[in-house]
Amino acid sequence: MKVLYLTKYSRKGASSRLRSYQYFPFLEAEGISVTVKPLFDDAYLEKLYSGKKPVVEILKAYIKRFFVLFTVFGYDKIVIEKEIFPYLPSWTERILAFLGVKYIVDYDDAIFHNYDLNPNKWIRFFLKDKIDLVMRSAKTVIAGNEYLAERAQKAGAKEVVVIPTVIDIERYHPKQIFRQDKTVIGWIGSPSTFKYVKTIFPVFEKLAKQYPIEVQIVGAKEAGSVSFPIQFIDWTEDSEVSAISAFDIGIMPLEDSPWEKGKCSYKLIQYMACGISVVASPVGMNSEVVSEGDNGFLAKDAADWFNALEELSNEKDKCRTFGSSGRQLIERRFTVQSQLEKLMALLRER
Known part of the structure; x- marks a missing residue:
């Protein structure tokens, strides 16, 4: 054929x-x-x-x-x-x-x-x-x-x-070690979608004043001066899985508009495949992939984002539990x- x-x-x-x-x-x-x-x-x-x-x-x-x-x-x-x-x-x-x-x-x-x-x-x-x-x-x-x-x-x-x-499940392996000295909050995407992450910069700034965090951005360029630790990492197909595996929490903020309702939550699927806990906007398919309190949290506003990231930063065991649950979901439905x-x-x- x-x-x-x-x-x-x-x-x-x-x-x-x-x-x-x-x-x-x-x-x-x-x-x-x-x-x-x-x-x-x-x-x-x-x-x-x-x-x-x-x-x-x-x-x-x-x-x-x-x-x-x-x-x-x-x-x-x-x-x-x-x-x-x-x-x-x-x-x-x-x-x-x-x-x-x-x-x-x-x-x-x-x-x-x-x-x-x-x-x-x-x-x-x-x-x-x-x-x-x-x-x-x-x-x-x-x-x-x-x-x-x-x-x-x-x-x-x-x-x-x-x-x-x-995802091809053979490329992704669950995260085994969660560091205790700081919390790495990560995002992967393209320059055109980095705008969504910028909307929660104030949350990162507030969080960084109270907790040792680092934000890692894979696939987008630098965003100017910020008051929290941030690292920009070049995307390559060969390195994307190892880059995600360095996260403790994977995020997917979105605007609530007709265009965003059509998105297929691929970032969340990648994070979960690596055994990473997630926080996402409750928009479109995100609400289907994220089971609140089981494999991650849904955050509709700045207060939700702060509370979710704070809880996961304080409770690394919960990161591990959410990550394991997310990995099981991916193995069943998203490979x-x-x-x-x-x-x-x-x-x-x-």
């Missing part, structure tokens, strides 16, 4: 790496031949993360993908990550469906809000229904959480299957190994 994956990014892009690339070795081992054609390459991502506008890279990417589309009939199944051409109408996906291409489309973010909630009135006018039309034309919609699945169902998708964003059969069944469907 031959499958073509039209991912949005190369492996360097987190969403593509987690929703697509990490499955490829497992699919190949099951006799499924995978060809991947990303829209955007590493050069695009490097410019994007450095704050530059990769206009030339975007133009090249769209031209390259246009020619890739002429090869789709050589495959048994096509998997599209989100959409074929961002910010263009859904004509391409609908033409493929008209020509008999039964494509699967995969979502791990509420990208429909890029269009229906866009501040530009013309984008809203012309593209507000774009993703609904892509979903409706698909053979199957894979959704990373229930919020995304509900949107697909409302759009009239023929088949909707929830497959969460998961490549636990979701592989579901994905293979969709790929093999006629």
Whole structure:
């Protein structure tokens, strides 16, 4: 069986790496031949993360993908990550469906809000229904959480299957030693999502006046002068697990908005896979992953954040207990190994 994956990014892009690339070795081992054609390459991502506008890279990417589309009939199944051409109408996906291409489309973010909630009135006018039309034309919609699945169902998708964003359990090992001299509060992410962490800087400042803490930030750049100990760590795929394992508490603050409801709580899944206790905003899937008082705490405001971090800083045994409970949850529900059969069944469907 031959499958073509039209991912949005190369492996360097987190969403593509987690929703697509990490499955490829497992699919190949099951006799499924995978060809991947990303829209955007590493050069695009490097410019994007450095704050530059990769206009030339975007133009090249769209031209390259246009020619890739002429090869789709050589495959048994096509998997599209989100959409074929961002910010263009859904004509391409609908033409493929008209020509008999039964494509699967995969979502791990509420990208429909890029269009229906866009501040530009013309984008809203012309593209507000774009993703609904892509979903409706698909053979199957894979959704990373229930919020995304509900949107697909409302759009009239023929088949909707929830497959969460998961980890390869063989890469993650539970934390064994919790240091007693200080508490490391950690976060992993990208420069674009670091803004959520900044909203709780006042909590860190208050906590640092009373307790020996250190905040570790993996994947974002320095944020200027602060009055609490903070360390910025470069992200690499090879080092991310060891970086998380240095945390005592993993955090995932979010704003409560439609976009954030589409997020798939991957940070929490990574923390828990390492046996780390968690504190998170009760937004979207976070409320499903975090079982209050069992594997972590949900914090809706600054007082909740302070109380949760203070309690875990004072009670390292609770960190260990929460971490163990979280690890068990991940082993049951949030691994490549636990979701592989579901994905293979969709790929093999006629």
